[in-house]
């Protein structure tokens with residue numbers, strides 16, 4: 001049986017200061033603080049019924065990193081089939097217990113990405129219509145992750161064949177090799193995006209926003225707080241996914257995307273959309289150039305036995321188009 005993965009559902013980052021992270025994520029972005037214990041903050045958007053981002057204090061001298069990316073699966077048997085897959089392919093795995101998630105399977109995929117899977121979770125009433133409790137620009141729900149990987153095609157093939165991910169959009173270079181891919185389980189454009197480059201590293205973690213104005217309001221809030229340097233790219237309109245977007249950097253440099261207005265991909269005859277790497281409309285329909293930091297910087301990922309997963313160079317080379 002193939003594991004039935006529902007969607008990307010949570011991530012755990014380590015951070016150097018819980019105080020600075022709380023100011024950024026709770027005071028400025030208005031995320032709901034569901035728990036504050038175990039030297040960690042457990043955050044969610046107003047539509048999330050469980051925590052979707054855990055920020056854990058990292059050890060002294062440790063580099064802030066991504067501990068894992070988490071997916072919710074349909075059933076307990078799905079976890080067993082993931083164990084079978086890990087054993088068959090020799091992937092390291094272990095069971096972990098997490099706050100509100102009593103049984104979580106953590107494994108390392110063949111590309112070194114730390115992933116966690118769970119079925120059981122304690123949920124909480126959502127805040128979607130508790131408008132009087134909304135704070136900041138109104139982050140709504142977890143949307144997707146974007147990981148930089150050395151071999152996009154191999155990663156895409158494994159997630160498709162073994163975990164049943166479906167392709168919604170992809171970019172090829174001049175030679176026809178896969179430069180980037182957007183894959184999904186949930187029926188949106190993506191739960192998981194793959195981009196060519198040194199990795200594995202987390203490029204960004206994204207929240208869905210109710211509308212474009214809430215994204216613009218984020219810029220106003222960060223400017224009002226005298227922290228415009230947190231705004232890295234956008235707001236703008238992506239060609240890929242059609243999303244209205246903004247990229248911001250947290251106090252440790254973890255990149256968060258605020259994202260809205262993509263489309264559904266559930267029809268059985270949906271044809272994946274192909275882009276050429278040198279098409280400037282791919283990155284932004286409006287033609288705005290992308291800062292170099294957006295291509296060059298990303299969060300390291302934790303190795304299975306601790307420490308940082310060593311990054312390998314991207315298989316494809318080339319200068320990204322439209323860089324300022």
Ligand SMILES: [Fe+2]
Nearest residue numbers: 146204206257
């Ligand atoms: Fe994204």
